[in-house]
Amino acid sequence: MKATPFALALSLSLLGLSGAYTVQKGDTLYSLARANNLKVEDLRRLNNLSSDSLAVGQVLRLSASEALPPAAPNPGTPVPVLPKTSAPKSSTQPPATRQPTKPPPAPSGFTLTLPSAFSPVPSPAIPAPPKPAPASAAPESPPRPPVMVRVGSSFEVGGVRVTLPEQLSMGDAFSVKLTGKGAQGAAVRFPSELGEDVRQPDETLTPYGAAGVYVVPGRVVLGKTTPVIVEIVVGGEVVRGIIPLRPKPGGPVVQLHLSPRVAAKLTDPGKAAEDAMVNKAYLSRGLPIWTKPFAAAVPNPPIPGSFGQSRTYTPGSPVTYHYGADYPAKLGTPIRAVNDGTVVIAGLYPVRGGLVMIDHGGGVSSLYFHQSKILVKVGQSVKRGDVIGQVGTTGISEGPHLHLEIRVRGEATQPADWINRLWP
Numbered sequence: 001m002k003a004t005p006f007a008l009a010l011s012l013s014l015l016g017l018s019g020a021y022t023v024q025k026g027d028t029l030y031s032l033a034r035a036n037n038l039k040v041e042d043l044r045r046l047n048n049l050s051s052d053s054l055a056v057g058q059v060l061r062l063s064a065s066e067a068l069p070p071a072a073p074n075p076g077t078p079v080p081v082l083p084k085t086s087a088p089k090s091s092t093q094p095p096a097t098r099q100p101t102k103p104p105p106a107p108s109g110f111t112l113t114l115p116s117a118f119s120p121v122p123s124p125a126i127p128a129p130p131k132p133a134p135a136s137a138a139p140e141s142p143p144r145p146p147v148m149v150r151v152g153s154s155f156e157v158g159g160v161r162v163t164l165p166e167q168l169s170m171g172d173a174f175s176v177k178l179t180g181k182g183a184q185g186a187a188v189r190f191p192s193e194l195g196e197d198v199r200q201p202d203e204t205l206t207p208y209g210a211a212g213v214y215v216v217p218g219r220v221v222l223g224k225t226t227p228v229i230v231e232i233v234v235g236g237e238v239v240r241g242i243i244p245l246r247p248k249p250g251g252p253v254v255q256l257h258l259s260p261r262v263a264a265k266l267t268d269p270g271k272a273a274e275d276a277m278v279n280k281a282y283l284s285r286g287l288p289i290w291t292k293p294f295a296a297a298v299p300n301p302p303i304p305g306s307f308g309q310s311r312t313y314t315p316g317s318p319v320t321y322h323y324g325a326d327y328p329a330k331l332g333t334p335i336r337a338v339n340d341g342t343v344v345i346a347g348l349y350p351v352r353g354g355l356v357m358i359d360h361g362g363g364v365s366s367l368y369f370h371q372s373k374i375l376v377k378v379g380q381s382v383k384r385g386d387v388i389g390q391v392g393t394t395g396i397s398e399g400p401h402l403h404l405e406i407r408v409r410g411e412a413t414q415p416a417d418w419i420n421r422l423w424p
């Protein structure tokens, strides 16, 4: 890993160190040595320079008493960490906006060092974490290493190469790819999920994989508008990557006018138990079972725009997202498992109707609603392409169709993005 001059400059200014000199346009080692009564040799030695060329923004020590630049890539060097109270959460901008207008030549993945309290996304909905015990009651815990922020879709953390998507949209599933020694032992979180309407936000996840390639699947919850922040911890290094979000204007709210018979199911006394059962199933975190690309559940394409549509179900009811894609199909059309997995729900429920849920492992599940006939049992292993049931119009449905959901740790992602693709 190499810290760029720009990174050093930013690190110094963020950590409030003074006394070091920031290289300006036109500066040379010779001019700086002359201006500071130093020899060129001294400047080289003080700053471990291997070349005499300087970059604008580069930070140089001008005397031996000054602190070493903190972003120097030396994991053994203790680095000062600002107290938590010093991070002005409310005024902190997402680091993506900190990109300089005129950066010096820097490789992708330049580095900002930030105090551990830095939180790029304000999360007003989340209560403050409990205060630590008074210092007198417990020995001081070791300071958390500073959080580095890397911009770009590929960078290293503690010798592990991380690859992120360049950009995302709401409703996307994606993967954080980790390669190299130590990838398996990395811990991955999505701090940007704090404050979002999302199940198990900011969970600490362990990558899975083999042959040196490990992944953590991610999800961009419907309604999200801010960048996705992913935090990766390898050894003593903590790095946050930023994935910008493509603006995606929501379509008009579709007002469904359910017939009284179907609308009554919205207030069915069994609805709460049904939701609780599905929510519980979303908590499964086994290893991925699938090895092949995901396959279509029915031959027909989905209704365009049906996934993620904003809807009201009855006049005046709250606007909710439609978490699946709707595939029109004749009554009785066979429904096939989109990939290998274990059946975790199979039965008739008030809202989802004839429902099968398959746990594919890795926190990924597929759900098939409104079936007229269910042909699998809970606990059964299924293979990709196995017939699991038939298209129907049970539950909250006004005509035969398959409502297909593919969820990552309980959050809905665009099913079409999974089909015919070896994922992640």
Ligand SMILES: [Zn+2]
Binding pocket: 322, 324, 325, 326, 402, 403, 404
């Ligand atoms: Zn639907």
